Amino acid sequence: MIAFSAALAIAGSAIAAAWAEKAIGSAAIGAMAEKEELFGKGLILTVIPETIVIFGFAIAFFILGLAK
Amino acid sequence: MLKEMSKLRIIGPKSVLAPVLDRLYDMKILHVVEKGVQGLEQGKPFASADQLSAALVKARAAAAQLGIPEASALSKKPNHRMLAEIDALAEKLQILDRRTKAADEQAASASRQLEKLDALHRLKIEPRQLRPYSSLEWFIGTVSNSALLKEQLEKITSRFLLHAEKDGRKDTIALFADRAHAMEIKALLVKQDFASLDAGEVAELTLPDAKKALTQAHAAKKSVAEERESLKKSYAFSLPVAIQSLHEELAKAEAPLRFQETEQLFLIHGFVPKAELPSAMEALKKASKDRLHFEVLDIDHHDIVPVQLQNPKAVKSFEFFLNLYTLPKYREIDPTWFLFITFPILYGFMLGDMGYGAVTLLLFFLLKKKMPQFSGFFNILMFSSIATMFFGAIFGEYFGFELYHPLVNRNPEHDLNPLVIAAVFAGIVHINAGLVTGFINEMRSHGIKTAIFAKGGWFVLEAGVVVLGLSMAGIALPGAAGKLAAMAIILVAAVMLYKGEGIIGVVEIPALFSNILSYLRLMAIGLSSVGLALVINDLSSQLFASGGAMIAVAILILAVGHVLNIAIGIMGSFLHALRLHYVELFSKFYKGGGITFNPFGAK
Structure with a gap:
């Protein structure tokens, strides 16, 4: 049960992060096609949702800690 | 560090403009700005x-x-x-x-004519035969089926002569027929998709x-x-x-x-690096035979001052990240030093393996020799590789193997809490360093009062959280009193932030904590890299144990696995270290938006 919860936490947050990055990433590429200097800013905006999966990882990690 | 600039106005008679321009072009020290004195005409x-x-x-x-x-x-x-x-x-x-x-x-x-002559030759027709006749009509070209054509022609008349040559999908034909039936024959040919060869134009030619x-x-x-x-x-x-x-x-x-002028004079406005100002004025005076007037003006807040970064050679490589993102404004602190110190540390924390560090150091050294145009970029990676080896020593890791009991453990089989604490601690230190820098920045550009409200508020907020934590843990001020005190401090912080940064400051309060927690990736990325390395090592050591031909497979798995893991590790660690700087750190102090110093005469 605990292992399953941890997996769920990771999976859910990973899907959410991927979903968010998908939209931002394609928009960032579009903007870069117009103006190449936007690479830095595009990269930042694209990786912002990664925090979601990091939080998911942290939660999963603490859930696994419950098992001990 | 940013080079200090001087705002310069040069005035002189138009007669010396040409030599002055020659000199300016060669010196490449004046960044021309177009805005000058109001009311004067553009040059x-x-x-x-x-x-x-x-x-x-x-x-x-x-x-x-x-x-x-x-x-x-x-x-x-x-x-x-x-x-x-x-x-x-x-x-x-x-x-x-x-x-x-x-x-x-x-x-x-x-070559078109040659083709036609060749076709005629194959049909055994002499070009000169192709002249107008009184009773004969001739057709030369291609049809889809010559045998069928012949059958149909026989139904119309017997007075015709047909040479046909199979040629791929189409048949080339030469048809001589009675002029009396010309109309019917033409209709027939149209049905057969006749395409004329236009042989008339080669009638006069020989091969x-x-x-x-x-x-x-x-x-x-x-x-x-x-x-x-x-x-x-x-x-x-x-x-x-x-x-x-x-x-x-x-x-x-x-x-x-880009200059201004009056009837007799020209005016040039621009920025010159302060250190080079005296020598530049001297050289220009010489070029104009001392007929120029220089004015060094005060730089005010409306001026868009170009920036030129100036850092020691090792640090300079890290300017790459600013060029990628945005350059600092003239009065801002140049964060290159920050990147120089903390980027390799964060990178090394994530990759952290003595073996990987040594391999990548060698790899980037060789790549730098091979591609000198990217030497700055590879310098960054070489610094990072050295940090990787250093953290590898702390973690006791060598290609995923635990060589000795580590200072901080990173092997999933042991307790990982110290690693979590280390990651969050790194986040707290990094972000507070960013806030201190932001405080200085704010003080430089808007004065001490704004700095205290806008950036100091964050420190008060952190103090409130610390009090809350101590109270909850029962170390100091236990119970309601501690919580109340903490709430009061946090409220004060919120008010300060509202005064300093407006409503955005208040909304951003939770972001401070999510930013700090974001540093958990230091642990997460590292753990995934260690996990992969462990799998590779376990798998290959089992194969080694079974001996025989399996040893070759084991070596293959070991080599390919670690190469892949290093590649993933470099990419992940690089991007995440960069992100921690761009998103978590820079949001605390860095605005950017400066323009590059681009002197007249530079490419």
């Missing part, structure tokens, strides 16, 4: 600008046509001879172009004639190509020099467009 380009730009276009077109690269380090003053030579070259190329076109057309028509024409055309093409090649050879050096010279001279001729 006019030199009269020679039109002629120069026309010549430059011609020279560039010629270089493109001949396939000569434009780049040249040399230049000289363009003179009439140079311009005349470019004109002559352009004309020669035009003639060559026309000749090429004519030769191409001749070759195409000759040797056509062959000769083709050879001539090819010879003409070849001679044109040879002449073009010899032109390319003779201009390979002088044309790029001419282009460079014209380019420079045109830049000078058009420069007054």
Whole structure:
């Protein structure tokens, strides 16, 4: 049960992060096609949702800690 | 560090503008700004600008046509001879172009005629037979099915002669038939998809004639190509020099467009690095025979001052990240030093393996030798690799193996809490360093009061959280009193932030904690890398144990696995370390938006 919860936490947050990055990433590429200097800013905006999966990882990690 | 700039106004009589421009172009120290004194007119380009730009276009077109690269380090003053030579070259190329076109057309028509003659030859018809007859009509061309045509023709008349030649999908035919039935035969041919060969135009020709024409055309093409090649050879050096010279001279001729002028005088406004100001003024005085007037003006808040980063050689490599993102404004702190210190640390924390560090250090060293144009980028990675080895020593890791009992454990089989604490601690230190920098920045640009409210508020907030934590843990002020005190401090922080940064500051309060927690990735990325390495090592050691042919497989898994893991590790650690700087750190102090110092005369 605990292992399953941890997996769920990771999976859910990973899907959410991927979903968010998908939209931002394609928009960032579009903007870069117009103006190449936007690479830095595009990269930042694209990786912002990664925090979601990091939080998911942290939660999963603490859930696994419950098992001990 | 940013180079200190001086705002300079140069005033002088128009008669010395040309030598002054020559000198300025060579010195490359003045960043021209177009805004100057209100009410004065914009300068006019030199009269020679039109002629120069026309010549430059011609020279560039010629270089493109001949396939000569434009780049040249040399230049000289363009003179009439140079311009005349470019004109002559352009004309020669035009003639060559026309000749090429004519030769191409001749070759195409000759080979078309040859094809027709060849078809006639195969049908065993002499070209001269193809003349108008009084009672006969002839058709030469292709149809879809000659056998069927013959059948149908026989139904109309018996007075015809049909030569047919199978040729792929279509049949080539020569049909001589009674003129009386011409209309019906034409209708028949249309149904058979008849396509005329237009053989009439070769009626006067013989095969040797056509062959000769083709050879001539090819010879003409070849001679044109040879002449073009010899032109390319003779201009390979002088044309790029001419282009460079014209380019420079045109830049000078058009420069007054960015200046201001009165009837007699010109005014130039711009920024010069402060350190180079005295020598620059001296040189310009000399060039103008002491007829210039210089004014060093105060830089005020409305000025958009260009920035030029100035860092020691090792640190300079890290300017790469600012160029990628945005340059600091003139009064901002240049965060290159920050990147220099903390980027390798965060990177090393994530990858952290003595073996991986050594391998990547060697790899980036070799890549740097191979691609010197990216040496700055590889320097960053080499610093990071050294940090990787350092953290590898702390974690006791060597290609995923635990060599000795680590200072901080990173093997999932043991307790990982110290690693979590280390990651969050790194986040707290990093972000607070960013806030301190932000405080200084704010103080420099908006004064101490704004700095205290906008950035100091964050420190008060952190203090509140610490009190809350201590109270909850029962270390100090346990129970309601502690919580109340903590709430009060946090409230004060919220008010300060509202005053300093507006409503955004209040909304951002939770972001501070999510930013700190974001540093958990230092642990997460590292753990995933260790996990992969462990799997690779376990798998291959089991195979090693089974012996025999399995040993080869084990070596393969070991090599491929670690190479892949290193590749993923480099990419992940690099991007995440960069992100921690760009998102978590820079949001605390860095605004950017500065423009590059781009002096007159620079490429």
